[in-house]
Amino acid sequence: MAEAGFTLPVWTAAAARAALQGLLGERLDPQQPLRLDGEGELQPIPIEAAAPLADGSALAMARCDPGEGVLDLTRGLLVWVQARWLSGVGPWLELRAGEGVGVIQASGEACLSTYARQLLEWNLRPLVPAGRRLGLEVFIPEGRRLAERTSNAAFGVVEGLALIGTQARVQRSAAPEQLEVALAELRRRAACADFAGDLVLVIGENGLDLAPRLGLPPQLLLKAGNWLGPLLVAAAAAGVQRLLLFGVQGKLIKLAGGIFHTHHHLADGRAEVLTALAALEGLAGADLERLHGAASVETGLADLDERQPALAERLRTRIAAAIEQRSRAYLLSHGQPEAIAVGAVLFDRSRRVRACGPAGSRLLTELGSPAREAPGGAP
Numbered sequence: 001m002a003e004a005g006f007t008l009p010v011w012t013a014a015a016a017r018a019a020l021q022g023l024l025g026e027r028l029d030p031q032q033p034l035r036l037d038g039e040g041e042l043q044p045i046p047i048e049a050a051a052p053l054a055d056g057s058a059l060a061m062a063r064c065d066p067g068e069g070v071l072d073l074t075r076g077l078l079v080w081v082q083a084r085w086l087s088g089v090g091p092w093l094e095l096r097a098g099e100g101v102g103v104i105q106a107s108g109e110a111c112l113s114t115y116a117r118q119l120l121e122w123n124l125r126p127l128v129p130a131g132r133r134l135g136l137e138v139f140i141p142e143g144r145r146l147a148e149r150t151s152n153a154a155f156g157v158v159e160g161l162a163l164i165g166t167q168a169r170v171q172r173s174a175a176p177e178q179l180e181v182a183l184a185e186l187r188r189r190a191a192c193a194d195f196a197g198d199l200v201l202v203i204g205e206n207g208l209d210l211a212p213r214l215g216l217p218p219q220l221l222l223k224a225g226n227w228l229g230p231l232l233v234a235a236a237a238a239g240v241q242r243l244l245l246f247g248v249q250g251k252l253i254k255l256a257g258g259i260f261h262t263h264h265h266l267a268d269g270r271a272e273v274l275t276a277l278a279a280l281e282g283l284a285g286a287d288l289e290r291l292h293g294a295a296s297v298e299t300g301l302a303d304l305d306e307r308q309p310a311l312a313e314r315l316r317t318r319i320a321a322a323i324e325q326r327s328r329a330y331l332l333s334h335g336q337p338e339a340i341a342v343g344a345v346l347f348d349r350s351r352r353v354r355a356c357g358p359a360g361s362r363l364l365t366e367l368g369s370p371a372r373e374a375p376g377g378a379p
Contacts (some may be wrong), residue, residue, distance in 0.1 A: 006064075017123050019082060201243065291304060321344075
C-alpha cells in the first residue's frame with residue numbers, strides 16, 4: 001500500500017518556509033526540510049516556485065499531494081504564501097487569510113488548527129532573526145470554490161478552506177482500507193450474542209456528533225465514509241433488519257441517483273439528480289436552470305428555501321424517499337432480501353435535520369428509543 005501524502009497545513013508550512021528563505025536572501029531549498037512533529041528527522045517537502053518581489057516581500061507556492069490512492073479535494077491544490085517583515089511591537093508571527101483561506105466568521109481571523117500553528121512555530125521561528133517580526137499571508141486561489149464541498153460553514157468558517165489538520169499525513173477516509181475497517185467493525189457487532197439487527201450508517205464527523213443529540217444510541221452508529229454500497233450489502237448479509245442512513249443532504253443525494261460510492265473524484269451527478277427531482281416537483285424554466293447552476297446542493301436548496309419554501313420542503317422529502325427506494329433496489333440487485341428496512345435522514349451544514357424518508361421518519365423514532373446495552377461491550 002502506498003504511503004499517504006501530507007495534509008494542507010504541511011504544504012502551507014513548506015511554502016511559508018520557502019518564502020521566508022526569500023526574505024532572508026538564502027539559497028532556496030526546492031525540497032523544504034520540515035519538522036512534522038517538533039522532533040525527529042526532517043522531512044523534505046517539495047515546493048513549486050519562490051521569488052522575491054519588488055516591494056521587499058517574498059512569495060512561494062506549493063502544490064498539495066495527498067498521496068497515491070487517496071481521494072482528497074486538496075489534490076493538486078496550489079497554496080501561495082507571501083512573507084514580509086513587520087515593524088512595531090507584537091508577536092513574532094502574524095498570519096493573515098488571503099483569498100480562498102477560511103476565516104472564523106465571528107472574528108474574521110484565519111482558521112487554522114493547533115497543529116498548523118505548531119508547524120509554523122517549529123519550522124519558521126528558528127530562522128527568524130532576533131528582534132524581527134514576520135508577517136505571512138496565505139492564498140488558496142481555488143479555496144472558496146472547494147469550501148462549498150466541505151462542512152466549514154457548520155462550524156462558522158467562511159470564505160475558503162480552513163488550515164486544519166491534527167497530523168502530517170492524510171487520513172485515508174476514502175481509501176479501500178477505510179472500508180475494511182468499517183466492515184470489520186460491522187462483522188464484530190453482528191457476531192455478538194446481543195446483536196438486535198439495528199444499525200445507523202453515518203456519513204461524516206458532523207453526523208457522528210449530531211446523531212446522539214437526536215436520541216440515536218451511539219452504539220448503533222457506524223461511520224460509513226464514502227463506501228455506502230458495499231456497507232449496505234454487507235449489513236444486509238450480516239443480519240441487519242433496520243438500517244438508517246444518516247448524513248448531510250449534499251452527500252446522500254447521490255444515492256437518489258444510484259451512485260453508491262459518494263466521493264466526488266469517482267462520480268458526481270448531484271446537480272442532475274437535484275434538478276430531475278425538482279422537475280418532478282414542478283420546478284421549471286429559469287428557476288430550474290438556476291437550481292442546476294448552483295455552486296452546490298446546499299446553496300441551491302438554500303436559495304430555493306428563500307424563493308419557494310414549500311417546494312423546497314417537498315423536494316427534500318422527495319430526495320429522502322428516492323434515497324430509500326434506490327437503496328432497496330441496490331440491495332435487491334445484489335441478492336439481498338427485501339425485508340430489510342432502509343431509512344434516510346438528511347441534515348444540512350448547519351446540522352439541522354431537513355428531511356426524512358417514509359422509513360427514515362419511522363426508524364428515527366424507533367431507534368431513538370431509550371438507550372440499550374451496547375452489543376459486545378462497544379462504548
